[in-house]
Amino acid sequence: AQSVAQPEDQVNVAERNPLTVKCTYSVSGNPYLFWYVQYPNRGLQFLLKYITGDNLVKGSYGFEAEFNKSQTSFHLKKPSALVSDSALYFCAVRDRGDSWGKLQFGAGTQVVVTP
Amino acid sequence: NAGVTQTPKFQVLKTGQSMTLQCAQDMNHEYMSWYRQDPGMGLRLIHYSVGAGITDQGEVPNGYNVSRSTTEDFPLRLLSAAPSQTSVYFCASRQGPQETQYFGPGTRLLVL
Numbered sequence: 001a002q003s004v005a006q007p008e009d010q011v012n013v014a015e016r017n018p019l020t021v022k023c024t025y026s027v028s029g030n031p032y033l034f035w036y037v038q039y040p041n042r043g044l045q046f047l048l049k050y051i052t053g054d055n056l057v058k059g060s061y062g063f064e065a066e067f068n069k070s071q072t073s074f075h076l077k078k079p080s081a082l083v084s085d086s087a088l089y090f091c092a093v094r095d096r097g098d099s100w101g102k103l104q105f106g107a108g109t110q111v112v113v114t115p
Numbered sequence: 116n117a118g119v120t121q122t123p124k125f126q127v128l129k130t131g132q133s134m135t136l137q138c139a140q141d142m143n144h145e146y147m148s149w150y151r152q153d154p155g156m157g158l159r160l161i162h163y164s165v166g167a168g169i170t171d172q173g174e175v176p177n178g179y180n181v182s183r184s185t186t187e188d189f190p191l192r193l194l195s196a197a198p199s200q201t202s203v204y205f206c207a208s209r210q211g212p213q214e215t216q217y218f219g220p221g222t223r224l225l226v227l
Contacts, residue, residue, distance in 0.1 A: 004157075009155070032212075032213060034215070034216075036218075042220065042221075043119075043205060043218040043219055043220045043221050044158075044205065044207075044218040046215050046217070049215060051213055090157060090158065094212065096212075098212070099212070100163070100165060100171065100212075101146065101209075101211070101212030101213075102160060102163065102173065103148070103160070103216055104160075105150075105157040105158040105159075106157055107156060107157040
């Protein structure tokens with residue numbers, strides 16, 4: 001069975017400060033890892049993914065994430081947050097050994113960036 | 116290229132009524148899924164399909180049916196609506212197991 005934990009319900013950060021959204025995962029095999037963002041009353045938008053290779057993954061809107069296999073983590077980061085980054089962020093994991101490729105989501109972390 | 120589309124955007128049902136949530140994609144994706152989103156619970160998988168004629172249950176399938184007669188369409192049927200099915204429903208599609216999953220805009224359902 002696979003699972004994802006996002007330990008913070010909400011992250012508050014001042015504009016232009018660094019932003020980190022935490023994610024840890026559990027899979028029986030090796031993971032594919034994803035980050036999505038949801039703006040109010042909208043669907044989920046893809047930010048970035050880790051499939052293989054370099055542990056540091058760069059994605060849309062200046063976001064990046066680092067895959068840490070020993071800590072089973074995939075934290076999302078942005079060096080300088082914008083007010084427009086305020087949204088709901090979801091981490092998701094898929095087990096490479098799952099032939100059907102089901103995606104398991106975390107509960108989400110609300111990011112609030114204040115001016 | 117419209118991506119993943121869902122209709123309706125919003126629906127109010129009475130307990131016991133049935134309805135179908137429509138989902139279509141024009142990217143020729145084999146994999147399609149239905150999720151429900153509830154506050155504090157993230158997205159939970161209801162049903163999924165890996166191709167026309169092939170469907171399976173996800174994490175929370177009770178009260179829902181699906182079928183996949185074409186690659187493009189993946190409707191979700193509520194057999195007898197209950198207040199517990201009040202939620203936001205998202206349809207998603209992707210090409211393969213390693214690929215990015217794309218989401219529709221969602222259907223907000225209220226069951227009274």
